[in-house]
Amino acid sequence: MTLTVPTRKPPTTAEPVFSVSGLWKVFGPKPERVPADPELSALTPAELRSRTGCTAAVRDVSFDVRKGEVFVVMGLSGSGKSTLVRCLTRLIEPTAGTIAIDGEDVRAMDRARLRELRRHRAAMVFQHFGLLPHRTVLDNVAYGLEIQGVGRSERRERAAEFVAKVGLAGMEKRRPGQLSGGQRQRVGLARALAVDPEVLLFDEPFSALDPLIRRDMQDEVTRLHREEGRTMVFITHDLSEALKLGDRIALMRDGRVVQLGTPEEIVGAPADDYVREFVRDVPREQVLTCRTAMRPASAEDAAHGPALRPEATVAEAIEAVARAGTPARVMDAGRCVGVVDHDRLLGVVAGVTPEAPTTTTTTQPPAPLPDEAPTATSTSGAAAGRDAAAAGATGAVSGGAAVTGTPGAAAGGDPAAAGATAVVEGDAFAPGGERRPASQAPARGTRGAV
Ligand SMILES: Nc1ncnc2c1ncn2[C@@H]1O[C@H](COP(=O)(O)OP(=O)(O)OP(=O)(O)O)[C@@H](O)[C@H]1O
Numbered sequence: 001m002t003l004t005v006p007t008r009k010p011p012t013t014a015e016p017v018f019s020v021s022g023l024w025k026v027f028g029p030k031p032e033r034v035p036a037d038p039e040l041s042a043l044t045p046a047e048l049r050s051r052t053g054c055t056a057a058v059r060d061v062s063f064d065v066r067k068g069e070v071f072v073v074m075g076l077s078g079s080g081k082s083t084l085v086r087c088l089t090r091l092i093e094p095t096a097g098t099i100a101i102d103g104e105d106v107r108a109m110d111r112a113r114l115r116e117l118r119r120h121r122a123a124m125v126f127q128h129f130g131l132l133p134h135r136t137v138l139d140n141v142a143y144g145l146e147i148q149g150v151g152r153s154e155r156r157e158r159a160a161e162f163v164a165k166v167g168l169a170g171m172e173k174r175r176p177g178q179l180s181g182g183q184r185q186r187v188g189l190a191r192a193l194a195v196d197p198e199v200l201l202f203d204e205p206f207s208a209l210d211p212l213i214r215r216d217m218q219d220e221v222t223r224l225h226r227e228e229g230r231t232m233v234f235i236t237h238d239l240s241e242a243l244k245l246g247d248r249i250a251l252m253r254d255g256r257v258v259q260l261g262t263p264e265e266i267v268g269a270p271a272d273d274y275v276r277e278f279v280r281d282v283p284r285e286q287v288l289t290c291r292t293a294m295r296p297a298s299a300e301d302a303a304h305g306p307a308l309r310p311e312a313t314v315a316e317a318i319e320a321v322a323r324a325g326t327p328a329r330v331m332d333a334g335r336c337v338g339v340v341d342h343d344r345l346l347g348v349v350a351g352v353t354p355e356a357p358t359t360t361t362t363t364q365p366p367a368p369l370p371d372e373a374p375t376a377t378s379t380s381g382a383a384a385g386r387d388a389a390a391a392g393a394t395g396a397v398s399g400g401a402a403v404t405g406t407p408g409a410a411a412g413g414d415p416a417a418a419g420a421t422a423v424v425e426g427d428a429f430a431p432g433g434e435r436r437p438a439s440q441a442p443a444r445g446t447r448g449a450v
């Protein structure tokens with residue numbers, strides 16, 4: 001079986017679009033006292049509630065969203081995802097901390113500047129369709145441009161372009177009521193894209209869609225991201241969606257970010273027991289890559305065997321090794337940087353951490369890739385010329401899900417309209433008795449979709 005694994009771009013070290021530091025959002029009476037008081041800020045959520053009547057939805061969170069990446073915020077219902085993302089454009093006012101977009105202090109922006117931010121620089125796509133029911137598809141997509149003051153003929157032209165881009169050409173004259181859920185989501189996506197925002201913010205856009213449409217829409221986002229390289233912040237409570245879409249994932253619990261890393265780091269090196277439980281059922285072979293699984297190569301190893309890229313998943317490596325009947329070489333920029341063999345690959349699947357690489361068998365310097373070397377992986381793109389240190393990112397997983405439409409707020413609607421919190425459909429139980437979405441953790445061994 002050939003697995004199709006989306007090619008990951010190298011982890012970006014680009015400058016941040018959003019830079020968040022020490023961010024707090026506390027709901028309740030006199031919220032400022034909570035971050036200001038070390039004793040209060042150290043309380044558990046339940047203690048804080050009973051002592052002060054406050055809920056700390058976001059607690060001392062710091063992160064950067066880098067240019068061109070898909071930054072996923074994930075966590076169970078109530079963990080603070082929506083609050084966090086709404087704070088970025090001050091649809092919800094933060095209680096403490098700093099937020100910058102391209103170096104500009106968001107908390108210092110006046111109303112006009114904020115409006116500009118929401119209309120032009122950061123467009124939001126919500127879970128619930130926020131389409132204007134009496135307007136056609138074209139006019140819904142043009143809505144954000146209308147708010148921006150773009151003239152009628154230009155906005156219709158641009159809207160038509162984005163309608164086509166999301167696969168709805170021919171449906172321009174329909175009204176939202178004449179569309180399927182997935183199509184409505186595409187309209188919402190087109191509307192957000194049409195304003196050409198620097199960053200797209202998605203709040204659980206696909207969770208209302210059925211699994212097939214959801215997968216379609218996930219693929220759509222992946223495609224748009226690949227083609228346009230747009231920066232995205234994507235909220236989901238669905239682990240498979242996070243692993244599929246995220247370049248990096250911030251995993252939230254009770255308002256805190258408990259781990260921030262690539263999918264491979266989250267699955268391969270969970271920061272604590274909570275994260276470990278969270279990712280327990282992920283098919284590791286579809287997320288972990290040769291970079292994690294490889295051992296140092298001997299001179300003999302480096303001369304033979306199929307070639308894999310460091311970002312090739314362990315699943316791909318298993319296939320290559322099984323076909324060849326020999327270990328496979330991991331090649332980076334034409335050099336053999338390691339070897340994956342049966343033992344290493346089995347160890348990864350079994351969750352047995354490979355021993356730390358030793359230098360005893362390492363070929364120094366790494367052997368060049370012979371011209372005639374067979375190439376066994378489907379992964380493409382990023383390897384050539386890649387700085388090895390920058391290649392810690394990850395194999396991704398193919399899986400499925402979808403997008404959701406956004407109300408007028410997407411392109412600069414007013415804060416109140418945009419402030420509604422998404423609803424979560426959870427029905428399974430997570431570790432610790434918390435509710436957890438049923439879709440979250442596929443059974444080990446599930447192929448194709450993590
Ligand atoms: N306006 C508000 N007033 C008081 N508490 C709030 C308010 N909005 C959110 N909260 C609380 O803040 C916490 C985080 O809520 P938030 O909506 O950010 O969670 P979430 O991770 O987006 O959840 P979901 O997955 O259900 O959308 C929850 O405990 C919630 O009850």
Ligand SMILES: [Mg+2]
Pocket residue numbers: 081082083204421422423
């Ligand atoms: Mg939410």
